[in-house]
Amino acid sequence: xxxxxxxxxxxxxxxxxxxxxxxxxxxxxxxxxFSRSLVAPGYRIAVTISGLVTAIAAYHYLQIxxxxxxxxxxxxxxxxxxxxxxxxAYRYVDWLLTVPLLLIELILVMKLARGETISKSVWLGGxxxxxxxxxxxxxxxxxxxxxxxxxxxxxxxxxxxVYQLVVGLKGSINKQPENVRGLINGAAMLVVVSWLFxxxxxxxxxxxxxxxxxxxxxxxxYTVADIVAKAVFGILILAIAMRKSxxxxxxxxx
Amino acid sequence: xxxxxxxxxxxxxxxxxxxxxxxxxxxxxxxxxFSRSLVAPGYRIAVTISGLVTAIAAYHYLQIxxxxxxxxxxxxxxxxxxxxxxxxAYRYVDWLLTVPLLLIELILVMKLARGETISKSVWLGGxxxxxxxxxxxxxxxxxxxxxxxxxxxxxxxxxxxVYQLVVGLKGSINKQPENVRGLINGAAMLVVVSWLFxxxxxxxxxxxxxxxxxxxxxxxxYTVADIVAKAVFGILILAIAMRKSxxxxxxxxx
Numbered sequence: 447x448x449x450x451x452x453x454x455x456x457x458x459x460x461x462x463x464x465x466x467x468x469x470x471x472x473x474x475x476x477x478x479x480f481s482r483s484l485v486a487p488g489y490r491i492a493v494t495i496s497g498l499v500t501a502i503a504a505y506h507y508l509q510i511x512x513x514x515x516x517x518x519x520x521x522x523x524x525x526x527x528x529x530x531x532x533x534x535a536y537r538y539v540d541w542l543l544t545v546p547l548l549l550i551e552l553i554l555v556m557k558l559a560r561g562e563t564i565s566k567s568v569w570l571g572g573x574x575x576x577x578x579x580x581x582x583x584x585x586x587x588x589x590x591x592x593x594x595x596x597x598x599x600x601x602x603x604x605x606x607x608v609y610q611l612v613v614g615l616k617g618s619i620n621k622q623p624e625n626v627r628g629l630i631n632g633a634a635m636l637v638v639v640s641w642l643f644x645x646x647x648x649x650x651x652x653x654x655x656x657x658x659x660x661x662x663x664x665x666x667x668y669t670v671a672d673i674v675a676k677a678v679f680g681i682l683i684l685a686i687a688m689r690k691s692x693x694x695x696x697x698x699x700x
Numbered sequence: 701x702x703x704x705x706x707x708x709x710x711x712x713x714x715x716x717x718x719x720x721x722x723x724x725x726x727x728x729x730x731x732x733x734f735s736r737s738l739v740a741p742g743y744r745i746a747v748t749i750s751g752l753v754t755a756i757a758a759y760h761y762l763q764i765x766x767x768x769x770x771x772x773x774x775x776x777x778x779x780x781x782x783x784x785x786x787x788x789a790y791r792y793v794d795w796l797l798t799v800p801l802l803l804i805e806l807i808l809v810m811k812l813a814r815g816e817t818i819s820k821s822v823w824l825g826g827x828x829x830x831x832x833x834x835x836x837x838x839x840x841x842x843x844x845x846x847x848x849x850x851x852x853x854x855x856x857x858x859x860x861x862v863y864q865l866v867v868g869l870k871g872s873i874n875k876q877p878e879n880v881r882g883l884i885n886g887a888a889m890l891v892v893v894s895w896l897f898x899x900x901x902x903x904x905x906x907x908x909x910x911x912x913x914x915x916x917x918x919x920x921x922y923t924v925a926d927i928v929a930k931a932v933f934g935i936l937i938l939a940i941a942m943r944k945s946x947x948x949x950x951x952x953x954x
Binding site for chain 2 (some may be wrong): 482487490501502509529533535539637
């Protein structure tokens with residue numbers, strides 16, 4: 447990523463979007479954890495993990511924000527790079543943790559049989575981790591060929607997960623109570639739609655979309671996609687858990 | 701450890717892995733403590749301690765991350781050492797606290813008779829502390845001979861603990877309810893397997909495995925081993941506690 451082409455306005459806009467990401471993730475975390483006591487005990491782990499995902503993301507947005515800050519200096523009113531790299535690794539370590547966990551949230555809130563929960567968590571979570579691990583060498587690669595190779599490799603687990611969300615989970619979703627079926631479908635679709643952004647952004651450098659505007663599109667786009675896939679998704683999980691708790695007439699103690 | 705041979709990419713990868721360690725440990729801590737209320741009171745101390753172990757580790761990964769950061773400077777886009785040492789002592793103080801505690805987690809979740817709990821905790825916990833104390837003089841030793849001597853001394857309690865986990869606990873494990881026997885055995889084996897990494901890494905400098913790649917292998921390897929032995933292990937302890945609570949039909953209050 448060529449940071450030297452950024453204008454001062456673009457630099458500040460991206461810094462603002464990272465700060466926005468941090469604030470949204472931290473607020474979502476507190477909201478989710480405060481709401482734990484509103485759902486039946488059987489759904490608390492799903493809600494706890496939803497809050498963990500946004501907490502982990504909040505931490506990484508702090509790291510990303512600090513790394514962004516240290517990569518630039520404003521000298522005499524104009525923007526200069528300091529030579530400190532803007533560390534992309536934070537996004538990948540964040541995703542390595544949060545992407546498997548958010549799939550597990552969705553599985554847990556469906557409250558399937560234990561064996562099904564474990565096998566779906568292992569397969570979907572494992573595929574998600576593999577997808578991130580295969581993406582990283584491409585992200586830091588020097589050549590377009592390597593970047594493209596790892597994009598292709600990373601797309602294999604990606605397509606597997608999307609297939610599972612759109613087709614594979616259908617049977618389990620249809621066994622859910624009617625009043626939450628739509629919400630669960632919506633949560634699965636939210637994941638699929640917000641995820642489409644990532645592999646497209648990954649290809650930007652290969653299609654010649656570079657320079658300041660590309661950096662803005664990538665960083666702001668990742669931030670928006672993260673907010674949708676983690677904070678908005680987490681709140682949907684909470685809503686599902688609350689509806690199911692109500693329907694089960696569970697004893698909801700604080 | 702010769703830090704001057706590291707490339708900028710290696711430096712950043714290690715920094716990322718420390719940040720990953722911190723995030724995993726902190727997330728595991730919150731998850732474990734939030735889940736305390738889901739297990740019967742008799743198992744809460746085991747789950748509390750599981751969270752303490754990861755909390756202590758999170759604190760030390762923060763210290764390790766800061767120490768790593770202060771040992772290097774990026775000058776004009778290339779990596780230089782600042783002369784500030786990267787402090788290995790943090791790993792040893794971490795282990796001195798967490799390794800006895802994680803063995804105690806395992807003993808507590810089995811809910812043995814009080815006398816057996818105390819004697820096993822003292823023996824296994826004491827041996828673990830001794831193992832760490834004997835390892836440290838070797839870690840900071842100037843000569844290969846001293847390093848090797850303390851490796852041998854440290855291996856005595858190490859082998860004692862592994863023997864206890866593989867053979868000594870068999871009787872107690874066989875008295876556990878059938879639905880958790882496999883999980884408890886799995887937890888004990890997880891400790892043994894993840895621990896094998898440490899004495900091997902300790903020998904790296906003696907077998908001539910040095911330079912940038914060795915530093916990456918050691919630091920990333922320790923981080924992965926710590927995550928397995930503390931966070932993954934802690935979640936297994938929680939799973940055992942939840943299953944035993946369910947089986948006992950315990951009153952699970954929030």
